[in-house]
Amino acid sequence: MTEDLLTQSAYHSESSSHLDGGAGLQKQGEANQVSAYCKELLMRGGREFSFEEMRAERFNQRQQQQLDEKLRLLKETMDHLSQELEDKKRLLQIRDSAEPPAASFLQIYDESQSAAARPAGNSETSHKDLLVESCTANVSQNPGSKTRDKLSPIQETSVGANSGLCSPLQEDQEEMEDQKVYEAQEVQEEMEVEEDQVPSSAVDPCDPDVRRRLLDQCDVTSSPDLRSESRPLPAVEERSCLQLGGDVIHIFSRVLEGPGFSVFKGATEDGYVVLKVDGSSVPWDFHQSLRLKKNSSTADSLPLISCFLFLDGCITVYTSPPGHMFTELTECVASDSVGYKVVGLLQLVSRLQSCRLLHAALRPHILTCSHRGFLIPDSVFPVDWSSSLDLDLRRDVTSVQQVPSAQTYISLGLLEPTAPPQLVDLVGLAETVHLLLTNSKMVPVKEGGVWRAEQFSGGEPCDVFSRMWRSFFCSLLNVGGRSSLSVLSELKDQLSTLYY
Known part of the structure; x- marks a missing residue:
């Protein structure tokens, strides 16, 4: 026991x-x-969270911080680009109102031609569009968004534990992300409004794409004188032969070289020809020449016009009327023949303005005379229309401020920005006549509020011809509120009285 x-x-x-x-x-x-x-960390609002949910929460918070940082950088970038856009718009307005004078008017003509080949796009705006798209894509790919395209293993565990129901933390996060998407869309809409407010002067009216769309409205391809050939632009050289439309053209020499084009003179069995070989496949010169001929009361003295379209360019052919021959405007210029050439020039500018055409680059080297005799040219016509506008197709062009080649005249104060666009050709006419008379460039000067040509200014006594030329330049450079057609008509009557 x-x-x-x-x-x-x-x-x-x-x-x-x-x-x-x-x-x-x-x-x-x-x-x-x-x-x-620690229950203080896991209990919130009477609801208990698991360790996996806490880890998912911390993961989402880190992701949200990264997203907020990206959105902050994106907003700073968009603010910077918006400021650049505003600066560009101000520069455009300053350029339209005060562009620095070029060394010569011929340089301005060449610069306006090279500007036609520049693209019209806006790189800053495109970059901003990409940034907005990136912002929207980042928001949509966020792990806490409603789409849940990609979830981390921790998030998948958290979502599975809730049996498809969103926790309060996730709901708050989704609301924040929806707000971010909404703000990004608002930014994009604001930028689109800003693009619409960019002035139309920012688009070059001489751009080939603009002209192609304009020609689609008038169906220039239906003309029987416009022919299409399914081959590349042929090589054209001096002292060679060119076959076009069944005719053989003997090329004599090159008379003009411009940006993207060349002008040659030659002959066929039917007469003399001048042809422009253009690297652009838009038949703009053909359209303008045809418009001038159709709206002229003396069309018989103007050349016959045809055009050949190739895959990468076109050739416009001017054929002399029967009994006529072609000469350059500056060819055989004598003191007693200048008046006759000037009458032909006045007729040309009157025809242009009667059919609402604006050449915008009148210079002696692009003008050709068609005549029967050497002293009286029947007509003067341009062989290059690179800077020209059709005011019937471009009814939005209502002032010289919208004409690229007029910016130097505006910067000099010779033309007001709101002046009618037709005044550009009146100043070009004055420059051309001054070069024929003096073989020098016209220098406009202002005396007592009146513009004059420097070599034809002053009040000293002179002969009847000098007084007439003094009045001639004063009328062209000081049109004011008068009709340009009435000024041209008066000058033509004065010259006809003096020379005929």
Whole structure:
């Protein structure tokens, strides 16, 4: 019995020690659990979050911070580009009102031709569009967005634990992302409005694409004198032969070289020809020449016009009427023959303005005379229309400020920005006549509020011819509110009275 008592006592001791050890382990586990499990962090608003949800929350917060930083940088970039756009618009307005004078009017003509080949796009605007698209794409790809295109393993666990239901944290995040998308769309709409407000002068009216769209309205390709050939533009050289439309043209010499084109003179069995070889496949010169001929009361003295369209260019051919021959305007210029050439020039500009054509670059080297005798040119016509406008097709052009070649005249103060566009050809006419009379460039000067040609200014006594030329330049450079056609008619009557 004593042994039984001892055995029971030992058993109870051992059991007690085991129980005490288990309690110690339990207390130690509880202590470890307290240190790794903080209810203050996991309990929010009476809702308990798992460790996976907490990890997903921290992941989403880091992603949101990165997205906010990207959006901040994007906003700074768009603000910078918007400021650049405003600066560009101000520069365009300044350029339209005050462009620095060029070294010579011939340089201005060449610059206006090279400007026609520049693209009309806006690189700053395109870059901003790409940034907005990038912003929208980043927002849509965010892990907390409604689409959930790509989720991390932690997020997938969190979403699976909620059985497809969004936690309050995710709902708040989705609302923030929706707001970001809405703001990005608003920025894009504002930029589109700014693009619409860019002045029309920013688009070059002489751009080939603009002209191609204009010619689509009048269906110039239906003319029987316009022929298409499915081959590249042929090479044209001096002292060579060229076959066009069944005719053989003997090329004599090159009379003019311009940006993207050349003008040659030659002959066929039917008479003399002048042909312009153009690197553009838009038959603009043919259209303008045809318009001038159709609206002229003396069309019989103007050349016959045909055009050949190739895959990469076109050739416009001017053929002399029966009994006529072609000479350059500056050829055989004597003091007693200048008046006759000027009458032909006045007739040309009157024809242009009667049919609402604006040549915008009248210079002696692009003008050819068609005549029967050497002293009386029946007509003067241009062989290059690169800077010209058809005001019937471009009814939005209502002032010289919208004409690229007029910017130097505006910067000099010779023309007001709001003056009618037709005045550009009157100043070009004055320059051309001045060069024929003096073989020098016209220098406009202002005396007592009146513009004059420097070599024909002053009030000293002079002969009847000098007085007439003094009045001639004064009338062309000071039209004021008068009709340009009436000014041209008066000058033509004065010259006819003096020379005929």
